[in-house]
Amino acid sequence: MAYKILVVEDDATLLETLEYNLARQGYEVITAVNGRVALELARRQEPNLILLDVMLPELDGFEVCRILRQEISVP
Incomplete structure (x- = not known):
């Protein structure tokens, strides 16, 4: 079973x-382009790792991180 990585980045x-590149290395990759979608996917998909941009539209990465740290345990 491949590790699941959520990548949150607004730059396409x-x-x-x-x-x-992550998929080529064998990871299952989930993507989000803003903080709100990232929160929804993190809650539903339970990724093993989240790569989070801090400058995001709608909800910045710092706020997403704060919310996620209260709800789930992901590095």
């Missing part, structure tokens, strides 16, 4: 590059 080029 960077997001695509990260997704491609």
Whole structure:
């Protein structure tokens, strides 16, 4: 079973590059382009790791991190 990584990035080029390279290394990659979607996916998908951009639209990465740390245990 592959480790599941949630990548949260609003820059489409960077997001695509990260997704491609992580998938090539055998990881299951889930992506989100804003903080609200990231919260929903983290709660539903239970990733093993979250790569989180801090400068996001709607809800910044610091706020997403604060909320997630209260709700789930993910590095």
